Amino acid sequence: MSEVPVTENAGGAAPAGDPLVVLDKVNKHFGALHVLQDINLTIRRGEVVVVIGPSGSGKSTLCRTINRLETIGTGSIAIDGKPLPQEGRELARLRADVGMVFQSFNLFAHKTVLENVMLGQTKVRKTDKAAAEKKARTLLDRVGVGAQAEKYPAQLSGGQQQRVAIARALAMDPKVMLFDEPTSALDPEMINEVLEVMQQLAREGMTMVVVTHEMGFARSAANRVVFMADGKIIEEAEPTQFFDNPRSDRAKDFLSKILHH
Ligand SMILES: Nc1ncnc2c1ncn2[C@@H]1O[C@H](COP(=O)(O)OP(=O)(O)O)[C@@H](O)[C@H]1O
Ligand SMILES: [Mg+2]
Numbered sequence: 001m002s003e004v005p006v007t008e009n010a011g012g013a014a015p016a017g018d019p020l021v022v023l024d025k026v027n028k029h030f031g032a033l034h035v036l037q038d039i040n041l042t043i044r045r046g047e048v049v050v051v052i053g054p055s056g057s058g059k060s061t062l063c064r065t066i067n068r069l070e071t072i073g074t075g076s077i078a079i080d081g082k083p084l085p086q087e088g089r090e091l092a093r094l095r096a097d098v099g100m101v102f103q104s105f106n107l108f109a110h111k112t113v114l115e116n117v118m119l120g121q122t123k124v125r126k127t128d129k130a131a132a133e134k135k136a137r138t139l140l141d142r143v144g145v146g147a148q149a150e151k152y153p154a155q156l157s158g159g160q161q162q163r164v165a166i167a168r169a170l171a172m173d174p175k176v177m178l179f180d181e182p183t184s185a186l187d188p189e190m191i192n193e194v195l196e197v198m199q200q201l202a203r204e205g206m207t208m209v210v211v212t213h214e215m216g217f218a219r220s221a222a223n224r225v226v227f228m229a230d231g232k233i234i235e236e237a238e239p240t241q242f243f244d245n246p247r248s249d250r251a252k253d254f255l256s257k258i259l260h261h
Contacts (some may be wrong), residue, residue, distance in 0.1 A: 020045045020207050021066060021176055026075035028061065035061050036072070037231040043176065048208045050218040050239070053228035054254055059211045062228070063178045066209070067098040080175055096124045099169030099177040103184045105161040107153040107168070113140065114149040117168045125172060132171075139167040143197050159190030163197055176207040183214060213258060219243060227251045 021043040028036040035058045043049050051059050064070040065077060068084050068091060077084050079098065085091045107116050117136035121127040127135070140146045143163040145156070153161050162182055169177060179198065183191040195217050202208060202221040212218065218225055218239050225242040227235040229250045235242065246252045 017044045017046060019043070020047075020080055021209070022076075022078045023062075023066075024076045024078075026065065026077060027073045028065065028070065029073055035231050036065065039075070039233060041226065041233065043207060043209060045207055046205045047223045048202045048206075048210065048221050049224050049226055050222040051209060051211045051226045051228060052213065052218065052254070053234075057228040058231045059228055060180050063100070063180045063209065063211060066176075066178060067095050067100055069100075092124050096120060096172040097175045099172060099174035101162070101165050101169055101177065101179045101182045103181040105153070105158070105165045105185075107161055107164060109153055112150055112152055113145065113156070113164050116153070116164060117171050120168065120172050135171055136167070139170050140164070143167045144193070157190060158186045159193045162186065162190075162194045166194075166197055166201075170201075176209065177201065179208065179210040179212065181211050181213070183212065215243065215259065227254070229254070 019042045021041075023039050023041040026036050026039040027034070039062065041049075041062075051062065053059055061070055065072050066079075079094065085094050107113075108119070111119065114133065114136055117139060118129070118132040121132040121135065122129060137146060137149060140149055143166055145160050145163050145167070148156055148160060148164075153164065156164065166177075166182075182198070183194050186194065191214070195214060198208070198210065198217065199221050210217070210222070222239045225237055225239050226233055227242065227246075227248070227250070235246065235248045235251050237247075242251070243255065246255055
């Protein structure tokens with residue numbers, strides 16, 4: 001898996017560990033619902049941040065604001081020192097820089113696996129077809145679905161489809177990858193094959209924001225756990241600290257529910 005660089009920026013111009021994604025006093029409403037409340041969050045290059053919290057706390061909305069699938073009310077979000085673009089070609093480029101993997105795999109049903117992984121490269125990055133295909137095949141091999149390249153998404157298992165979705169995002173050489181409950185829709189026996197790909201990415205230095213209830217993954221891969229409830233970041237800590245000694249009552253209550261059910 002090591003011949004393909006995880007991102008073109010890994011070890012590049014900026015020093016490792018500098019702030020890559022910076023949310024500053026971000027607020028967002030859905031009508032009367034204050035879904036994101038004064039969110040301050042900095043994700044450093046190469047860092048893996050796991051976001052956990054009860055359903056409805058704003059985790060998905062937080063992810064979606066980072067690649068501007070949702071706009072924000074007040075505050076600011078910057079990626080690699082630049083504020084999020086509003087629209088047009090700049091926005092398309094931003095979306096490519098911020099890879100997103102959703103709970104529902106969101107592959108193009110009428111395109112083959114190979115075409116799914118080539119499309120963004122040729123359309124957004126303007127990579128020529130031969131190079132896009134070569135990269136797509138390498139990435140598909142890397143996530144363990146190289147043999148499925150000519151199939152359509154529906155012919156694959158959920159775990160395989162999710163790994164294709166990861167390959168598709170990686171094909172854009174994203175600066176950061178966002179995962180929003182990537183294993184929640186999977187049958188239990190397929191969860192690990194997806195988590196293993198994510199573990200590998202983390203080890204290779206990819207900057208990742210991962211919303212998940214997979215506490216084993218959080219413990220082993222995360223540099224930091226961010227606990228959200230009711231639109232706020234309640235607590236942030238290293239995984240061991242967070243899981244063994246949560247400070248807030250909200251986190252204690254949440255952990256007791258997910259760890260003892
Ligand atoms: N497009 C939307 N319009 C109105 N309300 C929304 C929308 N998306 C999410 N919400 C509401 O915002 C809150 C946070 O949702 P979400 O970010 O999906 O939470 P989580 O991912 O933590 O479960 C929920 O109450 C949800 O119903
Ligand atoms: Mg969600």
